[in-house]
Amino acid sequence: MRTSILRSAALKSTRLLRRSYASDSTPERKIAILGAAGGIGQPLSLLMKLNPLVSQLALYDIAGTPGVAADVSHINTRSQVAGYAGEDELGKALEGADVVIIPAGVPRKPGMTRDDLFKINAGIVKSLCTAIAKHCPHALVNMISNPVNSTVPIAAEVFKKAGTYDEKRLFGVTTLDVVRAKTFYAGKANVPVEVVNVPVVGGHAGITILPLFSQATPKSNSLSHDDIVALTKRTQDGGTEVVEAKAGKGSATLSMAYAGALFADACLKGLNGVPDVVECSYVQSTVTEVPVFASKVRLGRNGVEEVLGLGPMSDFEKEGLEKLIPELKASIEKGVNFANQS
Numbered sequence: 001m002r003t004s005i006l007r008s009a010a011l012k013s014t015r016l017l018r019r020s021y022a023s024d025s026t027p028e029r030k031i032a033i034l035g036a037a038g039g040i041g042q043p044l045s046l047l048m049k050l051n052p053l054v055s056q057l058a059l060y061d062i063a064g065t066p067g068v069a070a071d072v073s074h075i076n077t078r079s080q081v082a083g084y085a086g087e088d089e090l091g092k093a094l095e096g097a098d099v100v101i102i103p104a105g106v107p108r109k110p111g112m113t114r115d116d117l118f119k120i121n122a123g124i125v126k127s128l129c130t131a132i133a134k135h136c137p138h139a140l141v142n143m144i145s146n147p148v149n150s151t152v153p154i155a156a157e158v159f160k161k162a163g164t165y166d167e168k169r170l171f172g173v174t175t176l177d178v179v180r181a182k183t184f185y186a187g188k189a190n191v192p193v194e195v196v197n198v199p200v201v202g203g204h205a206g207i208t209i210l211p212l213f214s215q216a217t218p219k220s221n222s223l224s225h226d227d228i229v230a231l232t233k234r235t236q237d238g239g240t241e242v243v244e245a246k247a248g249k250g251s252a253t254l255s256m257a258y259a260g261a262l263f264a265d266a267c268l269k270g271l272n273g274v275p276d277v278v279e280c281s282y283v284q285s286t287v288t289e290v291p292v293f294a295s296k297v298r299l300g301r302n303g304v305e306e307v308l309g310l311g312p313m314s315d316f317e318k319e320g321l322e323k324l325i326p327e328l329k330a331s332i333e334k335g336v337n338f339a340n341q342s
């Protein structure tokens with residue numbers, strides 16, 4: 001009897017020690033999700049609640065967030081969850097945030113391009129970024145709202161105007177393109193998906209999405225040129241494949257939440273000083289002639305630590321790069337002009 005009491009006391013104190021060690025060594029990190037009640041926002045809120053690197057989770061939307069927050073808050077993981085609804089509560093949601101993830105805005109319907117979302121989403125992104133500049137100017141911003149090729153430049157211009165722009169802290173989330181490229185490559189090359197790596201560069205719309213299958217690992221000798229062309233097209237059209245399958249009920253939400261959670265986790269690891277965290281992202285860049293470009297990025301304590309180059313490319317990829325530059329340039333200019341005119 002006495003032995004079992006002693007044993008249970010010892011166990012309790014070991015657990016307490018472990019808990020205090022975990023909180024001592026894992027920094028407090030606040031994540032804010034803007035658009036948290038939406039198709040992406042809800043599963044992304046769930047996945048961020050499961051992330052042990054998060055200590056506070058602020059869920060913001062124009063409506064519906066109290067319910068999402070109450071629901072997610074019952075999960076017995078580290079972070080404290082709070083819901084914020086409506087513009088009056090946006091400041092509170094953002095205050096002290098280390099990372100702000102933005103999946104706010106309308107999704108595509110069949111027949112639409114991502115650029116068709118510009119009219120509505122450009123204004124949403126502009127107003128949210130104005131609030132970020134005011135309430136958490138040092139946060140890392142993970143932009144998911146489409147058209148990403150233009151919404152990232154809009155955010156950059158808003159931050160420049162507010163005097164808070166730091167190119168190391170603004171990211172277009174292109175992780176879903178990488179997730180898709182890995183999945184499609186693994187299927188075709190018949191290699192285990194969990195060990196596959198494929199960089200995807202350029203932007204996040206149609207031909208601006210350029211997967212570099214020539215750099216894919218593990219290498220496969222069984223893929224023909226036609227296979228690579230087909231894999232490239234499928235990756236570029238991955239979003240449209242989902243939009244058509246959902247037949248008017250929106251675009252990718254679950255795979256996007258997964259990809260958004262992966263990227264936010266990489267940002268948190270970088271902030272916490274974990275070495276060698278590398279992900280593809282659409283960031284300010286000198287890798288090509290376009291000022292914003294997706295490529296591999298090393299993440300660190302201040303966000304972007306290093307924008308990595310393109311590496312060796314096949315002739316087919318070089319052609320793809322040449323073709324995407326004018327479209328990407330035009331999308332960037334459209335964003336810059338919108339931010340500066342309106």
Ligand SMILES: NC(=O)c1ccc[n+]([C@@H]2O[C@H](COP(=O)([O-])OP(=O)(O)OC[C@H]3O[C@@H](n4cnc5c(N)ncnc54)[C@H](O)[C@@H]3O)[C@@H](O)[C@H]2O)c1
Binds near residue numbers: 036038106107108256
């Ligand atoms: N980067 C990517 O790879 C990627 C992938 C999938 C979707 N997307 C984009 O993400 C966006 C969201 O997609 P979804 O399927 O979640 O759409 P959704 O309509 O299901 O959800 C969007 C949410 O944004 C909210 N919202 C609207 N205006 C807002 C504002 N001013 N402030 C805060 N919240 C606001 C809405 O209330 C809604 O809850 C779309 O623009 C979509 O194209 C990007």
Ligand SMILES: O=C(O)C[C@H](O)C(=O)O
Binds near residue numbers: 107108176239251252
């Ligand atoms: O395709 C879309 O409209 C959504 C997103 O950009 C995607 O790639 O799934």
